[in-house]
Amino acid sequence: MNRIVTYLRVGLVVSAVVLWPETSLRANGGVKVVTTLPDLKYIVEQVGGSTVDVFAIAKGYQDPHFVDAKPSFVLRLNKADLFVQIGLDLEVGWVPPLLEAARNKRIYFGGSGLVNGAHGVDLLEVPQVDPSTMRAGGDIHVFGNPHYWLDPRNGKVIAENIYNALKAIRPDDEAFYRRNTDRFAARIDSAYQHWSTLMAPYAGTRIIAYHNSWPYFEQAFGIDIVGFIEPKPGIPPAPSHLVSVIKQMRDEKLKTIIISPYFDDKPAQSLARRTGAKVVAMAPSVGAFPQIITYFDLFEHNITMLLAAFRNSQ
Amino acid sequence: MLLQRWVTLTSIVFPAILMAASAGTSVESRATVQQESKSDTSQSALEKELAEELGLNPQQGTQDERKEPAISAATLAARRSFFQNMNPNISVVGSVFGNATSFDGVERNIDLGMEESEFAFQAVVDPFAKADFFVTFVKEQEAALNPGADAAAEEEEEEGGFNPELEEAYITFLSLPLSTQLKAGKFRSKFGKINETHPHAYNFIGVPQVYGNFFGGEGLGDEGVGLNWLLPNKRFFQELQIQVTSGPAENASFTRAENNRLLYLAHLKNFFDLNDNTTLELGITGLTGPNNAAGDATNMLAADLTVKWRPLQDRNQSIEWTSEFLLSNRETGRADINSLGFYSHLRYQFAPRWFVGGLFDYSEYPKYSDVHHLAYSGILQFLVTEFEKAELQVKYNNGNFFDSFAEVKLRAVFVIGAHGAHQY
Numbered sequence: 026m027n028r029i030v031t032y033l034r035v036g037l038v039v040s041a042v043v044l045w046p047e048t049s050l051r052a053n054g055g056v057k058v059v060t061t062l063p064d065l066k067y068i069v070e071q072v073g074g075s076t077v078d079v080f081a082i083a084k085g086y087q088d089p090h091f092v093d094a095k096p097s098f099v100l101r102l103n104k105a106d107l108f109v110q111i112g113l114d115l116e117v118g119w120v121p122p123l124l125e126a127a128r129n130k131r132i133y134f135g136g137s138g139l140v141n142g143a144h145g146v147d148l149l150e151v152p153q154v155d156p157s158t159m160r161a162g163g164d165i166h167v168f169g170n171p172h173y174w175l176d177p178r179n180g181k182v183i184a185e186n187i188y189n190a191l192k193a194i195r196p197d198d199e200a201f202y203r204r205n206t207d208r209f210a211a212r213i214d215s216a217y218q219h220w221s222t223l224m225a226p227y228a229g230t231r232i233i234a235y236h237n238s239w240p241y242f243e244q245a246f247g248i249d250i251v252g253f254i255e256p257k258p259g260i261p262p263a264p265s266h267l268v269s270v271i272k273q274m275r276d277e278k279l280k281t282i283i284i285s286p287y288f289d290d291k292p293a294q295s296l297a298r299r300t301g302a303k304v305v306a307m308a309p310s311v312g313a314f315p316q317i318i319t320y321f322d323l324f325e326h327n328i329t330m331l332l333a334a335f336r337n338s339q
Numbered sequence: 340m341l342l343q344r345w346v347t348l349t350s351i352v353f354p355a356i357l358m359a360a361s362a363g364t365s366v367e368s369r370a371t372v373q374q375e376s377k378s379d380t381s382q383s384a385l386e387k388e389l390a391e392e393l394g395l396n397p398q399q400g401t402q403d404e405r406k407e408p409a410i411s412a413a414t415l416a417a418r419r420s421f422f423q424n425m426n427p428n429i430s431v432v433g434s435v436f437g438n439a440t441s442f443d444g445v446e447r448n449i450d451l452g453m454e455e456s457e458f459a460f461q462a463v464v465d466p467f468a469k470a471d472f473f474v475t476f477v478k479e480q481e482a483a484l485n486p487g488a489d490a491a492a493e494e495e496e497e498e499g500g501f502n503p504e505l506e507e508a509y510i511t512f513l514s515l516p517l518s519t520q521l522k523a524g525k526f527r528s529k530f531g532k533i534n535e536t537h538p539h540a541y542n543f544i545g546v547p548q549v550y551g552n553f554f555g556g557e558g559l560g561d562e563g564v565g566l567n568w569l570l571p572n573k574r575f576f577q578e579l580q581i582q583v584t585s586g587p588a589e590n591a592s593f594t595r596a597e598n599n600r601l602l603y604l605a606h607l608k609n610f611f612d613l614n615d616n617t618t619l620e621l622g623i624t625g626l627t628g629p630n631n632a633a634g635d636a637t638n639m640l641a642a643d644l645t646v647k648w649r650p651l652q653d654r655n656q657s658i659e660w661t662s663e664f665l666l667s668n669r670e671t672g673r674a675d676i677n678s679l680g681f682y683s684h685l686r687y688q689f690a691p692r693w694f695v696g697g698l699f700d701y702s703e704y705p706k707y708s709d710v711h712h713l714a715y716s717g718i719l720q721f722l723v724t725e726f727e728k729a730e731l732q733v734k735y736n737n738g739n740f741f742d743s744f745a746e747v748k749l750r751a752v753f754v755i756g757a758h759g760a761h762q763y
Binding site for chain 2: 084086087088091093094095096097099100103118122125126127128129130133134135157160163164259260261263264265267268271272286287289291292295299
């Protein structure tokens with residue numbers, strides 16, 4: 026009999042502990058948003074303003090293909106109202122285990138709070154090969170190249186997707202979200218025009234990149250990446266491949282190599298020494314370098330760096 | 340004698356070929372490079388120079404990713420439905436091995452072959468659940484060292500064949516009230532740090548000695564249900580799993596009782612972010628279940644500690660350290676048997692795809708606390724891509740019931756299809 030009383034007491038304490046934080050957390054207002062990349066966090070904050078409370082899982086200086094699915098992120102996802110990802114399998118190595126562990130129907134596959142930023146983006150490099158031979162090409166993404174946020178015009182598409190998700194959660198704030206989204210789109214338009222004017226004299230400039238993360242950027246700003254330091258996406262370079270890149274750079278007089286902070290810069294520096302080219306540290310995401318705080322800083326930095334390199338090589 | 344020497348040679352050459360072939364080179368592209376270097380001899384000198392400067396292996400081909408035209412979302416959707424159909428994600432994991440041992444209690448000291456093929460089928464069932472099936476074909480190998488093993492019983496199993504086995508088959512309800520999940524079917528038990536993981540994904544070859552001695556070569560798996568509760572702790576991640584299973588059919592510590600006794604397991608996982616680059620996981624497992632038909636119990640208490648250092652910005656270096664400790668109390672008709680086991684594994688990444696590791700094993704046996712198996716291993720791993728790895732392990736075995744012996748093990752593991760990501 027005593028035992029039963031003890032069990033009941035333990036049961037009461039346990040259920041009190043369980044129920045209390047559930048209710049208290051749901052009560053405090055703001056829409057809880059978790060994003061995969063900091064770029065998405067910035068855009069959610071532009072659209073949602075003071076109504077959102079956003080956390081980005083990956084750091085801007087981290088390779089977004091390889092983020093550890095740490096259980097600590099599960100705590101954030103468990104309470105999230107919205108989860109915004111880049112999609113197109115960019116995060117396939119770490120998002121599914123996190124969503125499965127999150128125990129949150131709102132953001133699980135099929136849930137209304139799962140936002141795919143790619144919806145409506147014109148995709149590049151969708152593989153046209155038999156899926157069973159696809160991995161022979163290295164880390165190829167089945168649905169197309171996922172680095173679409175590096176075209177600022179796609180920032181507007183992402184914002185629109187976020188707007189649709191936010192207005193579904195807080196219909197009362199729809200007008201507020203609409204205004205913010207339009208204002209963000211207008212800022213993108215004018216900034217893009219400015220950047221395009223700066224880049225126009227260098228249209229068609231041919232350069233080398235480390236990884237195939239820039240096709241959308243190329244399309245947006247008219248530069249032409251003609252070779253990669255990686256022999257295939259995700260495969261580190263070996264000397265025989267670097268030799269062929271050096272030959273290409275000498276033959277075609279290529280003077281610029283772009284790399285991202287999470288790749289080993291030694292191969293790029295070796296090539297630069299032998300060809301007289303300049304290595305440009307590009308920012309692949311918001312937060313890649315401490316001074317890149319906004320989505321606009323991202324392009325401002327990349328374009329300034331490229332222009333400096335192009336001017337020097339003339 | 341000659342034959343034996345030839346086999347030794349093969350087992351050395353075989354992994355070398357494998358690693359060379361898997362280094363990301365297509366024969367075609369290598370040929371192109373060779374042709375080019377004939378026309379320009381200074382090219383090979385430059386290649387060498389670059390290899391030394393960057394510490395690289397002078398291999399691999401060259402091929403650019405040609406750009407494809409833009410494609411609309413509608414075309415994309417059509418394409419997806421074309422090759423994805425309604426099939427679940429299907430993947431196959433293969434594991435090839437080569438072993439050499441100086442142990443004289445076996446018929447063959449050198450062996451190679453196909454260790455295991457695992458077929459996985461995974462998909463979402465409906466808005467509430469997902470399902471996972473793993474069917475394996477495992478090579479029946481010579482019995483491991485086992486004090487007091489029943490020789491006649493061991494003989495019955497046919498060696499060299501591949502026995503199909505349902506390794507796991509379960510449904511998981513992912514989001515039940517109060518942040519719980521429910522799992523039902525046949526699954527690997529949530530014991531310690533690595534029991535839930537399939538052995539081909541381990542960073543050493545085979546299971547640690549303590550798992551082998553207390554649960555058998557494939558770890559602890561059973562049929563039943565499991566409840567997985569994310570504790571409402573806002574400061575750090577805490578998960579409590581409780582599993583009730585019917586008792587494994589074949590296991591060194593447990594058996595399926597003829598009466599109503601079941602196997603009960605509880606695991607508490609605590610996870611801490613020490614900083615952006617360092618994490619610490621501490622787990623505690625308690626386990627009780629029948630060890631004979633009459634229903635005598637074996638009780639276990641286990642602890643696991645894992646520390647990982649993985650710099651966010653530098654994927655070329657990392658350190659992982661995992662240790663597990665197990666205490667077992669086995670009831671018998673007479674006096675209880677109390678025995679223990681322990682392992683500690685340290686793994687260091689020294690280059691983009693290269694890892695070196697050390698494994699220390701000490702384990703007694705569930706039925707014998709006075710005999711133990713002690714082992715020291717050195718491990719080298721080469722992760723070709725996310726889908727392929729090659730491993731070399733040198734293991735020195737010592738114990739108080741056999742003559743010391745050394746082993747050299749080689750393993751290559753590869754996967755095709757959409758295989759689910761592994762847990763952190």
